[in-house]
Amino acid sequence: MTQLLITGGAGFIGSHTSLLLLEAGHSLVVIDNYDNSSPEALRRVLELAGPGAADRLVVVEGDIRSAADLDKAFAAAPSGQPIEAVIHFAGLKAVGESVGDPLRYWDVNLSGSRHLLKAMQAHGCRTLVFSSSCTVYGLPETMPIGEGAAIQPINPYGHSKAAVEQMLADLAASEAGWRIARLRYFNPVGAHPSGRIGEDPSGIPNNLLPFVSQVAVGRRTELQVFGGDWPTPDGSGIRDYIHVMDLAEGHRAALDALLAEPPQLLTLNLGSGQGHSVLEVVRAFESASGRTVPYAIVARRDGDAACTVADPHLAAERLGWRTRLSLAEMCRDSWCWQQANPHGYGG
Ligand code: NAD
Ligand code: UFG
Numbered sequence: 001m002t003q004l005l006i007t008g009g010a011g012f013i014g015s016h017t018s019l020l021l022l023e024a025g026h027s028l029v030v031i032d033n034y035d036n037s038s039p040e041a042l043r044r045v046l047e048l049a050g051p052g053a054a055d056r057l058v059v060v061e062g063d064i065r066s067a068a069d070l071d072k073a074f075a076a077a078p079s080g081q082p083i084e085a086v087i088h089f090a091g092l093k094a095v096g097e098s099v100g101d102p103l104r105y106w107d108v109n110l111s112g113s114r115h116l117l118k119a120m121q122a123h124g125c126r127t128l129v130f131s132s133s134c135t136v137y138g139l140p141e142t143m144p145i146g147e148g149a150a151i152q153p154i155n156p157y158g159h160s161k162a163a164v165e166q167m168l169a170d171l172a173a174s175e176a177g178w179r180i181a182r183l184r185y186f187n188p189v190g191a192h193p194s195g196r197i198g199e200d201p202s203g204i205p206n207n208l209l210p211f212v213s214q215v216a217v218g219r220r221t222e223l224q225v226f227g228g229d230w231p232t233p234d235g236s237g238i239r240d241y242i243h244v245m246d247l248a249e250g251h252r253a254a255l256d257a258l259l260a261e262p263p264q265l266l267t268l269n270l271g272s273g274q275g276h277s278v279l280e281v282v283r284a285f286e287s288a289s290g291r292t293v294p295y296a297i298v299a300r301r302d303g304d305a306a307c308t309v310a311d312p313h314l315a316a317e318r319l320g321w322r323t324r325l326s327l328a329e330m331c332r333d334s335w336c337w338q339q340a341n342p343h344g345y346g347g
Contacts, residue, residue: 001025001026001056002027002084002255002259003028003029003077003081003082003083003084003086004021004027004083004084004086004087004255005028005029005030005031005033005073005074005085005086005087005090005111006018006029006030006086006087006089006207007030007031007032007064007087007089007090008019008032008037008064008088008089008090009028009030009031009042009059010034010038010042010043010059011037011089011090012037012088012188012198012199012244013089013131013185013188013244013247013248014030014032014037014087015037015041015044015045015193015197016191016244016247016248017026017087017089017220017247017248017251017252018042018057019045019048019049019192019197019248019251020245020248020252021108021251021252021318022046022049022053022057023049024084025056026056027056027077027078027081028056028057028058028219029041029055029057029058029059029060029073029074029076029077029078029193030058030059030077031061031062031064031069031070031073031090031294032059032060032061032062033062033063033064033090034061034085035108035121036092037200038344038345038346039059039262040175041053041197041200042057042059043194044197047196048192048194048196048197051326054153055078057078057196058078060073060076062115063204064090064108064113064115064145065112067115067118067119068125068213069091069211070115070116070119070312071119071122072122073074073305074119074125080126082101082123082125082128083123084125084259084260085125085127085128085129085179085215085255085259086120086125086127086128086129086328087128087129087251087255088113088115088128088129088130088131088335089131090108090112090217091108091109091112091113091160092105092108092109092157093133093157094157094206095135095157095206095208096156097155097157098155098156098157098160098174099155099156102156104239105160106156106160107161107262108162109157109160109161109163110333111308112165113164114167115129117167117171118270121167122216122330125179126175126178126263126291127178127259128167128168128179128180128181129183129258130164130168130180130183130209131183131185132165132183132184132185133157133158133184134184134186134240134269134271134308135153135155135157135158136151136165136183137149137150137151137152137153137184138152138153138154138158138186139152139305140308141152143309144240144273144306144309144310144311145269145307145308145309145311146269146311146314147267147268147269147314149182151165151196153246155303159287165182165267168180168265169265172263172265177258178265179258179261179263180264180265180270181257181266181267182265182266182267182268183250183253183254183268183270184267184268184269184270184310185242185270185271185306186240186241186269186270186271186272186309186310187208187239187240187242187245187246187271188240188241188242188243188244189207189209189239189241189242189244189247189330189334190206190209190245190325190329190330190331190333191334191336191337192245192333192337193245194336195333195336195340196337196340198334198341199334199337200341200345200346201344208278209281209285209334210334212281212282212293213285213289213334213335213337213338214284214287214338215290215293215294215295216285216289217291217333217339217342219342222294222295222296223293223294223295223296223297223298224295225278225279225295225296225298226299226300226301226304227297227298227299227300227301227304228297230300230306230307231302231306231347232238232277232306232307233277234279234280235297235307236277236278236279237273237274237277237278237304237307238270238277238306238308238309239307239308239309240273240274240275240277240309240310241259241260241271241272241276241306241327242270243323243324243325243330243333244327245333246272246323246325249321249324250270250315250319250321253315253320253321253342254266254321256319257318263306266318268314268315268318268319269310269311269314269315270315270321271309271312272303272312272322273308273311273312273323274309275307275308276327278314281327281328281331284327284328284330284331285331285334285335287334288328288333288334288335289327289331292302315326328343
């Protein structure tokens with residue numbers, strides 16, 4: 001059993017990963033300010049994790065930009081043991097919002113991460129898994145994208161993630177003993193197969209899968225497909241979708257590697273290596289749900305790339321991890337969550 005601190009553990013990826021870590025027998029402190037999540041997510045995580053899990057989870061409602069909140073979290077371990085490693089999910093992730101309010105993104109993503117690292121130093125914890133994003137690559141020229149591709153973000157969200165990556169590299173170079181994984185996620189989708197936890201975006205979803213599932217369930221009338229004239233086989237944009245349960249497994253594998261191996265700075269893509277177009281996703285969702293998803297092809301969205309697909313070989317080589325779940329399974333589980341929770345955790 002390892003004593004872990006999970007920042008942002010009530011969020012979409014954090015809740016699924018927390019469940020997996022509880023199931024693996026670890027003991028967790030979660031810190032979350034519920035800026036984009038609900039306490040109900042962690043209540044359901046405990047329900048899924050089964051008897052005894054409640055003794056291994058402490059939730060601290062707090063902000064990663066507050067040294068006092070972080071001290072409280074570092075002292076809250078249910079085992080009474082020191083925190084051995086941190087998985088850092090807490091952050092903001094909406095590209096459009098980051099363009100309109102960049103200072104908020106620099107504050108939460110960069111300053112929040114800096115506060116966390118200071119607290120880790122103060123508490124003698126030097127093992128960290130960080131949620132980065134393929135957004136740090138911007139609009140890459142070669143496909144699939146390897147970890148060696150240039151870092152050239154094109155929006156404030158991407159810049160804030162790239163800056164945290166750089167801060168982590170500087171820290172690892174400055175002081176021996178850091179074990180850090182920078183995980184660059186491609187497009188996380190899906191939900192736990194029980195349909196009890198899933199993605200609960202507030203307002204109009206920015207991302208494709210939540211939008212498609214809200215159309216299928218009747219909350220929205222029609223999907224807008226952003227561009228039908230991309231240089232792809234069917235003209236719609238291609239992405240590398242990854243099931244959130246596969247992504248959660250990727251975190252567990254990265255954590256195990258960091259704890260077992262000598263100190264290192266690990267940088268890995270977490271993706272499937274397979275691209276799917278928007279229209280393929282629509283068809284897969286229609287078969288998974290048995291519902292029609294009406295759509296209209298409209299103008300391209302600013303800042304979109306035609307195609308973004310990971311080269312996932314390094315993660316396979318270093319972690320023995322690869323994705324297992326297909327697009328059909330991503331749609332099946334998103335639909336199961338959407339149907340059971342048409343208005344998310346709110347009812
Ligand atoms: P999410 O919004 O569902 O989860 C983030 C969690 O962090 C939320 O529970 C939120 O309340 C919490 N949080 C935000 N600011 C906080 C603060 N100041 N203090 C404490 N808690 C705070 O997002 P997610 O999809 O689960 O993403 C998790 C991480 O992965 C983020 O850092 C995100 O940038 C990164 N990421 C996400 C995607 C994606 O498409 N979902 C892709 C690549 C990277
Ligand atoms: N799309 C539509 N209609 C929609 C929403 C999306 O056609 O209503 C298309 C997009 O144009 C794109 C594809 O569906 O071709 C996927 O779009 P998403 O918005 O779901 O995902 P992105 O690849 O644009 O970006 C997302 C996050 C980023 C993150 C990136 C990689 O928004 O923050 O995944 O993790 F960096």
